[in-house]
Amino acid sequence: MTNMHRPAISSALVAVGSVLAATATLLLPALWNKAPFYYWDSVDYIYLPFSWDLPVYRTVGYGVFAGIGRLAGTIWAVILVQTVLTVYVIRETLAVFAPLHPDRLLVPLALVLTALTGLPWAAGQLMPDALTGLIVLGLATLAFGGNRPWWTRWPLAAATLVAVSVHSSHILLGIGLVSVLAVLMLAGRLMRSELRLRMALPAMTIVAAMTLVIALHWVTQGRPQLVQSPSVLLLARLVQDKIAKRFLDDHCKGEGPYMLCRYRDRLPTTANAFLWERDSIVEQLGGWTRLEQEAELIFERSLFVYPGAHLLAALQLTGEQLVRLRTGDGISNELAWLITDTLKQYYPRDFEAFTASRQAVGIDFEPLNTFQVPLALGITLVMLLAMPLAWRRRDLRMAGLTTTVALSLIGNALICGVLSNPSDRYQNRLIWLSFVVVSIAACPVALAVAQSRTRRRRTSRMAAFGEYSGSGDGVD
Numbered sequence: 001m002t003n004m005h006r007p008a009i010s011s012a013l014v015a016v017g018s019v020l021a022a023t024a025t026l027l028l029p030a031l032w033n034k035a036p037f038y039y040w041d042s043v044d045y046i047y048l049p050f051s052w053d054l055p056v057y058r059t060v061g062y063g064v065f066a067g068i069g070r071l072a073g074t075i076w077a078v079i080l081v082q083t084v085l086t087v088y089v090i091r092e093t094l095a096v097f098a099p100l101h102p103d104r105l106l107v108p109l110a111l112v113l114t115a116l117t118g119l120p121w122a123a124g125q126l127m128p129d130a131l132t133g134l135i136v137l138g139l140a141t142l143a144f145g146g147n148r149p150w151w152t153r154w155p156l157a158a159a160t161l162v163a164v165s166v167h168s169s170h171i172l173l174g175i176g177l178v179s180v181l182a183v184l185m186l187a188g189r190l191m192r193s194e195l196r197l198r199m200a201l202p203a204m205t206i207v208a209a210m211t212l213v214i215a216l217h218w219v220t221q222g223r224p225q226l227v228q229s230p231s232v233l234l235l236a237r238l239v240q241d242k243i244a245k246r247f248l249d250d251h252c253k254g255e256g257p258y259m260l261c262r263y264r265d266r267l268p269t270t271a272n273a274f275l276w277e278r279d280s281i282v283e284q285l286g287g288w289t290r291l292e293q294e295a296e297l298i299f300e301r302s303l304f305v306y307p308g309a310h311l312l313a314a315l316q317l318t319g320e321q322l323v324r325l326r327t328g329d330g331i332s333n334e335l336a337w338l339i340t341d342t343l344k345q346y347y348p349r350d351f352e353a354f355t356a357s358r359q360a361v362g363i364d365f366e367p368l369n370t371f372q373v374p375l376a377l378g379i380t381l382v383m384l385l386a387m388p389l390a391w392r393r394r395d396l397r398m399a400g401l402t403t404t405v406a407l408s409l410i411g412n413a414l415i416c417g418v419l420s421n422p423s424d425r426y427q428n429r430l431i432w433l434s435f436v437v438v439s440i441a442a443c444p445v446a447l448a449v450a451q452s453r454t455r456r457r458r459t460s461r462m463a464a465f466g467e468y469s470g471s472g473d474g475v476d
Contacts, residue, residue: 014103015091017103018103018106019084019087019088021106021107022087022090022106022109025110026083026114026119026120026123027079027120027123027124029121029124030123032358033357033359033363034353034356034357035350035353035356035357035359036075036076036078036124036126036350037331038339038343038354038359039330039335039425041058042127042339043338043339043342044063045062045063045066045127046066046075046126046342046343048066049063049067049069049070050070050346052221054220054221056229056232056287056288056289057230057288058228059166059213060217060221061165061166061167061170061212061213061216062127062166062167063220064220065078065082065162066126068081074349074350075126076350078126079124079125082130082131083130085131085134085159085162086123086131086133086134087106088156088159089137089138089159089163091106092137092145092156093137093140093141093401093436093440094106094440095141095148095152096141096144096145096148097144097401097440098440098443099444105443109435112439113432113435113436116372116375116376117327117376117431117435118325118327118372118429121331122425122429127425128170130429131162131163131166132430133429133432134159135164135170135173135177135408136173136405136430137433138157138160138163138205139177139178139202139205139206139404140400140401142156142160142201143185143199144397146197146198146201153201154201157205160202160205160209161205164205164206164209164210168227169412169420169426171209171210171227172415172419173408173412174205174209176408176411176415177407178199178203180403180404180407181199181202182203184400184403194394194396195396197400213226213227229296230419231292231293231296232275232288233271233419235274235291235298236274236421237313237317237418237420238298238299238302239268239274240269240270241309241313241317243302243310244260244302245264245267246306247302248260249264251301252264258298259285259291259294260281260294263281267281272421313418314418317421318410318413318418321412321413321423321426322410322413323427324423324424324426325427325428325431326369326372326428327369327424328363328369329424329428332362333359333360333362336360340355376431376435379434379435379438380409383402383406384406386437386438387399387403390441402437405436405437408430408433412427412429412430
């Protein structure tokens with residue numbers, strides 16, 4: 001081995017070591033639990049890689065990703081891969097935006113994220129939520145780091161593609177972010193600023209992810225579609241917002257023309273009750289598929305008749321979603337009845353681990369959320385205050401990253417709050433990005449403080465040496 005190759009090999013070993021250490025750090029909650037974490041929806045991702053029996057409200061992407069567990073014989077493999085992907089994308093983000101070498105920052109940042117955010121709980125969970133933030137960081141890093149070599153950009157594009165393809169909300173978020181980045185690029189050109197974004201690879205990544213999702217649905221379901229119809233979910237939200245009741249009162253004549261007319265005086269107060277309760281109205285009407293066409297019709301017509309009510313509801317839901325970000329949403333022992341039989345059938349060893357896990361007993365997240373929620377809101381406020389300062393200082397990369405993350409938080413709240421229903425896990429899956437941005441922004445300050453201390457120590461040493469030398473001049 002020549003001396004020329006040693007620095008490169010040493011650098012590669014340091015990079016691998018930092019990624020492994022950061023991965024182990026993010027896995028600490030799952031290791032403490034003695035099993036992966038499960039959410040109500042996780043049951044679908046347990047059996048999907050074996051049966052491809054896709055529920056009408058689900059996207060196949062994460063089911064294919066969860067096939068890693070089938071190949072390895074354990075769900076731990078899925079958790080490990082999604083955590084490594086998370087750490088890798090964070091490292092690439094640091095390489096583009098941080099003023100220090102990424103391997104110096106990666107493990108300390110992982111410690112911060114593990115202690116102060118919900119990211120490690122998402123990374124350790126059989127859900128696509130761990131990958132949501134990778135869309136934001138991946139697209140921003142590809143756009144602003146366009147001058148990096150291809151062997152760093154293309155693997156990052158592949159990781160971002162995977163993150164986009166695992167959930168329908170990820171596709172919408174990805175499309176929205178590429179649109180935002182494209183506007184920033186055009187604004188930079190029109191204003192002849194130094195802001196330079198390369199949008200070809202980010203745009204190609206989104207198109208490739210959408211193509212992949214269509215292909216996966218075609219192969220596994222026989223239907224080349226991007227997403228399944230969200231009309232029943234939207235109807236459930238209208239039920240909760242009382243818009244459905246208003247529409248049915250205005251348009252029903254007796255028990256027609258809609259199937260829902262005969263239920264208009266006993267609609268539940270929540271979307272979850274409308275959708276998921278045993279003997280729910282959806283179930284009584286024959287299920288999602290039978291109700292789909294009517295749900296679409298009611299949504300479209302009510303949107304035309306009551307646009308103001310829809311707009312007000314959208315604003316309220318987005319606002320509610322923005323501040324709902326508690327860690328541990330759905331990581332409950334109450335789901336044991338739903339998940340245990342399926343887990344035992346397909347992953348017997350993981351079933352045994354789950355029954356002995358802390359989740360099966362019950363985890364109290366209240367102490368964690370007592371400080372995590374206000375801290376997350378505070379850090380996000382700091383990020384928002386730093387955004388105009390970054391633009392004013394013409395720190396264009398940092399300004400671009402901050403703007404992208406801020407808009408992603410709003411976009412995510414809009415997508416999930418309006419198209420589904422506000423839930424803590426939706427915003428919790430992205431709020432950790434504020435910590436990443438503020439940590440990067442704090443690096444120059446930390447560097448300046450460190451350099452100032454170094455200068456002071458050096459000055460004091462020189463002064464001490466001068467005094468010592470001066471005292472020596474008078475000695476015979």
